Amino acid sequence: MSFPWAKEYQPQNGLTKFLDEKLPLPRFVYNAVGAGYPVPRNLSYFWNFGVLAGFFLVLQIVTGVVLAMHYAANTQVAFASVEHIMRDVNWGWLMRYTHANGASFFFVVVYIHIFRGLFYASYKPPREMIWLLGVTIFLLMMATAFMGYVLPWGQMSFWGAQVITGLFEAIPLIGPPLKTWLLGGFAPDNAALNRFFSLHFLLPFVILGCVILHIWALHIPGSSNPTGVEVKGESDTLPFHPYYTAKDGFGLGVALIVFMTFVFFLPNMLGHPDNYIEANPLSTPAHIVPEWYFYPFYAILRAFTFDFILPAKLWGVLAMFSSILVWFFLPWLDKSPVRSGHYRPLFRKFFWFGLIPVMAVLFVCGGAPAEEPYVMISQVATAYYFLHFLVILPIISSIERPDPLPFSITEAVLGSDKKAVLGENAEPVAV
Template sequence: MAHAPQSNFENPVVNWIDQRLPIFTMMNKEYGSFPTPRNFNYFWNFGALAMFVLVTMIVSGIFLAMHYTNNTAMAFDSVERIMRDVNWGWMIRYIHANGASMFFIVVYIHIFRGIYYGSYKAPRELIWIFGVIILLLMMGTAFMGYVLPWGQMSFWGATVITNLFSAIPVVGESIVTLLWGGFSVDNPTLNRFFALHYLLPFVLLAVVVLHVAALHIAGSNNPLGIEPKGPQDTLPFHPYYTTKDIFGLTIFLIFFASFVFFAPNMLGHPDNYIPADPLVTPAHIVPEWYFLPFYAILRSITFSIGLPFTDVVLIDAKLGGVLAMFGSIAILFVLPWLDNSPVRSARFRPIFRWWVLLCLVPSFFMLGYAGGKPAEQPYVLIGQLGTVMYFAFFLLLPIIGRIEKPLPLPASIANPVLGGNAATAK
């Protein structure tokens, strides 16, 4: 006869449950006594913040779905009813709409931290790959959610973005027809996007669970980029980092609330308060701000590629833009193998550090700026320069890894944290 596992929780109810289903023991192991490097800085808050925003988006989205009508004749009015007639509907919608922006802000900073401190390097490649999949799912979910209010920018944004798939040879037109559910963006399209927008966050949550599980197997990276060498290099996650996360969450909630209550429409587009009209094209069609860098990459390919001295076109400008846009995400998957340096953290990589700060970061902001402007000069040129800088950052990493001479690494995490000598790690 099997014996119930022993539990030592003070609460008798918790103790009784844990003896029969040791969920509290598991939680304590993974989030209580779990050893973490003792030198985390505030960049390590953003993973927890992303989880908080994801849960907030799922909960607020469920409440919005209770009142939303996924029909082209009623979708716009149902959103206005949520804003005006549903108790606290205006706040739930503003939390959800601005929460999408907050989600991308914390995830973009989280990705920057991963790149700067080399968190994609062995043995954490799979953690990084799960993170890129999360980014893709976020983009798909956010795009479909932006269509649901059925305003002018929703309708025309859906028309432009879905039409991009028509550039794919042979199967492109079939993909567009499948996405539309017909021969134009209409009611079947809205139904598809609503269903997928409701489903994908739960798929995203499942991938986040895999992301965190892989993290707890490989262990967390840290600002020094070296592995803990003993108990002196680690701290239990609770109470040290739970306290730090709560402080970071408090600051973030102040920032989040300032948009929800004082500038709820600042990050949106005013044209989306006009009902969708297939007969009136907006003067300037733009996606949400968090897609602007990738939209700029799409528009930066203004030339076709063909066989020299012939009129044969191999890749036209439209297909080239689509390939460049998807390539800007796909290249993140192979980043762990592009960067061949044995050192993780940019703190000890003098060339790589400046390569990140003077190439990758400016390219992202240049592309974001150009993506929000009309497709005319000088914005196209700025977008093209940003695109070259973005891809150059990744493609030149193998060369940087070979020519760079890293600085000496500390012997352990505890040495610089506790003021010890920075002997070289072996």
Template sequence: MSFPWARQYTPSNGLTRFLDEKLPLPRLVYNAVGAGYPVPRNLSYFWNFGVLAGFCLVLQIVTGVVLAMHYAANGTVAFDSVEHIMRDVNWGWMLRYAHANGASFFFIVIYIHIFRGFFYASYKPPREMIWLIGVVIFLLMMATAFMGYVLPWGQMSFWGAKVITGLFGAIPVVGEGLQVWLLGGYAPDNAALNRFFSLHYLLPFVIAGCVILHIWALHIPGSSNPTGVEVKQESDTLPFHPYYTAKDGFGLGVFLLAYFLFVFFMPNALGHPDNYIPANPLSTPALIVPEWYFYPFYAILRAFTFDFILPAKLWGVLAMFAAILVWFFLPWLDRGPVRSGHYRPLFRKFFWFGLIPCMAALFYLGGAHAEEPYIMLSQIATAYYFLHFLVILPIVSSIERPDPLPYSITEAVLGSDKKAVLGENAEPVAV
């Protein structure tokens, strides 16, 4: 977004003037994340998670490239190559734990980022494209994480690949052929490992390209903010640097403390112990589950247990994908004029006492055994999940009466004093 009061980049010496004329990278950085990019002055720490997500992506790419130098995508040696990395490669154990736990922390950051978007309606105009690109990034992340989960070639890797790719077999007519094409055969083996390794290596760079589009789309309307009120005047904004670089730096420090706590002291807490057993096609684990960040969608998949027109397995597959695809339509499902949940009392109740408990239940149920009462609870949570987005949200956005909005961002920060808000000259005060 072009702000008339934004600071302009001015080259300070001959070298920077030459670069600005021939390859204006310093100007690009200055306008994208520097003092030349004004942002709303009331951003909370919930707005740190976009930067944290970018940091996680860089961390995963760097550690992943180094790990790829020592990994062998072959069914007979894949498990041993991971053990070789852990035991024989200098600092290999740390790289492997940093990468594995980095994936979990990447999803933690992204889930908070997404639910912040739900609460503050970051998908509403004029930011629909930012939201849509973000959902595409999430889908690419899920594909990348699933393929990475297969690479250690432990028990859960093998059986997870067999179960998840088997879902495509439920698609009528083309399903079986699609499954064979994905695996390169009729069961996970060398061909599947090579396919998944290649795509797991490639997709993070595709995600990086989508992130650039995401940031580019963000700079057109500018950042949203906790009030949902658009920028009206210069006093509503602050330069991104140094104000928000300092705030993001503090958030990054807190994130790294939690991250390194897991890497160095609890490196296997977020993984599954069965994946330290070599893959064995003849021994089925007692409980086949994906990584924890897939639990909600796995619970939705398993919630369908009976045939109705279509096979139950196909209903589960359709519902699992629909659970994410419904996010694409949020800009049009939520028709309310107010963005921020702080000013939407009815929406706020359904968010905190409906959607959040529903998602917490799905996270738990996705890792539970496929038996009662977990199946019934999964069905109830799945029904409410789709009810929230497809029925409750459109109705609430149409009938609720929002609380009064502040005139401007400055008023929300400094109060309703007219002179402070509008920047008028204060009258002299007699002493």
């Protein structure tokens, strides 16, 4: 999107002029996150979480590279190498705890980022590609996190790998050989650990590339905003720097206070205690669970308990993947011309009193044992989850009567008074 009122980059000295002619990196940064990139003036703190997600991605890459220098991807010594990092490597405990808790915080900020996008319909035109790239990033995050969960080679690492890779066996005909090909054998062992370590190291850089595309796609139509109204002029925007760099900096400071509280005082709170026991293929844990941020999808997987045309296990696998893949189709499932949930009263009710509670229920059921009443509750919650996106959302978008929208972002911020919107001495512009 072209912003004619955006400030042009002007090199200030000989060095910046030389760079601008030969390698215009300063101009690129200025236009991407500086005063050359105007953004809507009414962005709330919910728009901070994209920056926070980028921060935690970089943090994961940096700490992961350091940990990889000391980790040994061999089933005989993998568990001991993690203990070596914790006890013998200078500041190894800090790197390990930062990396482990950083994964959890990365998912927290991404989940908030996603649900902000769902409420404010950030997937609607002209921002479909931004949303599609975001869902792709989330799928890559899930794959990366699963492989990272296996690397400490504790009890939950081994049995989690056994369960998740065993899901591929549900695929007709090609399932069993596909599982063997993925693991490099018939059960998680050296070959699997080496493959997972290699992919866990590689995929964050793939995610970083997708994030660059995500930001690139964002800069074409510009940022969305809480009203869902597109910018109509210079009065609707502020330069990203210094206004939003300061706001994002404050949000990052608050997030780091919470994050470092976990790293220094509650480092093992978000992990599973069984993963501090070395992997033993002959001893099955009483309750096998993935990392906590996978609980909702794990509950969907376990919600299918009986065969119907297809085996129950295959239905569970299809439902688990479909629960995320359905997000790809949201730009076409939600036909409402209004973006923001603030102006969609019916949508708002189903979002806050339908989708959010159902996700909370799935989260609880995913971490609970696979027994009643949790299985039955998971089945009801799973049914509602898919009904919300595939049935309720399209119907709402067809029958809902949205509230009146403000004429512009400036009007939404300053009110409808013409002097406040247009300026004390300004004349209204004929439309």
